Amino acid sequence: MLSPGTALLFARLALAVMFLWFGVMNFTAVGTAITGSWIEGHVLLSGLGEQSGSAAKALGLYQIIAGALVGAPIPSGSFRRIGFAMVGLYAGIALTVLLTNPVWIEAAGGFPAIGSGQGILKYIAILGLSLWGGSFANTRMFSQRHTDMRMWSQPVMWLGLVVVLGWIGGMKFTAVEAAGIEPLVQTSPAFAWLLGLMALQTVSNLIGMIELITVVALIGYWFNNTLFRMGLYLAITTFVLTLGFLITFPGSWAGDLGGFPALSSAGHFLLKDLPLLAVCLALLSETGREGTMRRR
Numbered sequence: 001m002l003s004p005g006t007a008l009l010f011a012r013l014a015l016a017v018m019f020l021w022f023g024v025m026n027f028t029a030v031g032t033a034i035t036g037s038w039i040e041g042h043v044l045l046s047g048l049g050e051q052s053g054s055a056a057k058a059l060g061l062y063q064i065i066a067g068a069l070v071g072a073p074i075p076s077g078s079f080r081r082i083g084f085a086m087v088g089l090y091a092g093i094a095l096t097v098l099l100t101n102p103v104w105i106e107a108a109g110g111f112p113a114i115g116s117g118q119g120i121l122k123y124i125a126i127l128g129l130s131l132w133g134g135s136f137a138n139t140r141m142f143s144q145r146h147t148d149m150r151m152w153s154q155p156v157m158w159l160g161l162v163v164v165l166g167w168i169g170g171m172k173f174t175a176v177e178a179a180g181i182e183p184l185v186q187t188s189p190a191f192a193w194l195l196g197l198m199a200l201q202t203v204s205n206l207i208g209m210i211e212l213i214t215v216v217a218l219i220g221y222w223f224n225n226t227l228f229r230m231g232l233y234l235a236i237t238t239f240v241l242t243l244g245f246l247i248t249f250p251g252s253w254a255g256d257l258g259g260f261p262a263l264s265s266a267g268h269f270l271l272k273d274l275p276l277l278a279v280c281l282a283l284l285s286e287t288g289r290e291g292t293m294r295r296r
Helices: 004-025 029-041 046-071 077-095 118-134 148-171 175-186 192-196 200-222 225-248 265-271 273-285
Strands: none
Touching: 004 029, 004 046, 004 077, 004 118, 004 265, 004 273, 029 046, 029 265, 046 077, 077 118, 118 148, 118 265, 118 273, 148 175, 148 200, 148 225, 148 273, 175 192, 175 200, 192 200, 200 225, 225 265, 225 273, 265 273
């Protein structure tokens, strides 16, 4: 059985990779463009649009510090907890974009047809992961002490998985989302063969159906341990496959910056699935025969 200590190590690695990578990218034109698009669309920050370059660099520095504190092999747990707190604060602020920015697809009727906000949804799970990682004791990194924050972080992580898989899975049944995933599917050995058997929309519907089935299984968190674990395994499979797009989809990398390791906006979206994979492992490590910690 996966131990919480092993899951915590992977969570630290996942968050460190994401935040360090995003932080470095914010010192490039791609990071400036991404930051600028969110600032200009934010009702409270739109006045800073002309300062998007400076804002991107400041944000990048914050991300690098957070990633370093979370991932560095330093003996003091206090520094790690500060890093997890910085990650949680960033995730919480990022989620406000859903309330202020135009993240809905107007051509599909607006809310709840979500477009650019799909990547923002992932910060719910990342917020939960930061709470979970920060709940471990300062002096014993792999402490089994069940703190209140460690217990309550689990429903947040669960909610993050359900929202991402449920909402984006539901979007797969729309034509606009099917068109959006077409280049990903075409370049992936795991999915491309399906296009020879069925139409693109049918492939998209099939992927969406699997994601919704995963959500149904994840609901077992509250009443059926076996069903919940099945949902986690399905979610793990989903995130491993989507992370594979970083290898198979050329559009994951910014061509004008020389390609790998310069992430494009699509690459930013896909890399966020690494912490979501860590969320699955964290919940799996907390789920024994007697059920999840929340129900013990």
